[in-house]
Amino acid sequence: MASELNIHICIDVLDSAEELTQQERDAMSLAQAAANDAYAPYSNFLVGAALVLEDGTLFKGSNQENAAYPSGLCAERTALFAMSAHHPNKKIMLIAVTARRRSEQHFLPAMPCGACRQVMAEYEHKQGESIPVLLQGPEGKFYRLRSVSDLLPFQFNREHL
Numbered sequence: 001m002a003s004e005l006n007i008h009i010c011i012d013v014l015d016s017a018e019e020l021t022q023q024e025r026d027a028m029s030l031a032q033a034a035a036n037d038a039y040a041p042y043s044n045f046l047v048g049a050a051l052v053l054e055d056g057t058l059f060k061g062s063n064q065e066n067a068a069y070p071s072g073l074c075a076e077r078t079a080l081f082a083m084s085a086h087h088p089n090k091k092i093m094l095i096a097v098t099a100r101r102r103s104e105q106h107f108l109p110a111m112p113c114g115a116c117r118q119v120m121a122e123y124e125h126k127q128g129e130s131i132p133v134l135l136q137g138p139e140g141k142f143y144r145l146r147s148v149s150d151l152l153p154f155q156f157n158r159e160h161l
């Protein structure tokens with residue numbers, strides 16, 4: 001008889017920015033500022049990501065598009081790669097992500113794509129400590145996940161090599 005493997009993922013749903021910690025609020029504000037600066041002339045979909053490092057350093061990234069579409073890069077990976085290039089040995093304490101359409105002021109649910117989840121998982125694995133993820137949710141809400149593993153269960157990592 002086949003057995004069943006159930007994966008439990010816990011997501012805190014925060015109804016407004018007031019329910020965020022100060023650090024989360026700062027990170028989400030920076031992610032929103034980053035989205036406003038995105039280079040997204042083709043999709044007009046502006047994505048911003050912010051990282052909080054162990055020493056409190058904040059780092060931001062936005063999506064960077066290209067006329068050769070696949071040459072562009074998502075906000076999350078722009079932030080993570082730049083962070084790792086500048087601070088190769090600092091732990092990440094939080095990743096915050098948001099998005100909006102250029103034509104609208106309000107922020108939209110930001111769900112990192114599969115490639116960005118894989119890259120987040122790499123750095124989580126590297127640092128050996130969970131990285132909480134804060135995502136803009138619908139209607140001014142926020143989603144808080146305790147770990148990148150909650151965004152990418154059954155992940156491929158260096159242990160599978």
Ligand SMILES: O=c1ccn([C@H]2C[C@H](O)[C@@H](CO)O2)c(=O)[nH]1
Binds near residue numbers: 074116
């Ligand atoms: O997780 C994601 C998903 C999409 N985008 C960007 C890529 C592209 O520039 C635009 C539309 O897909 O949004 C991100 O930055 N992060």
Ligand SMILES: [Zn+2]
Binds near residue numbers: 075076077112114115
């Ligand atoms: Zn992505």
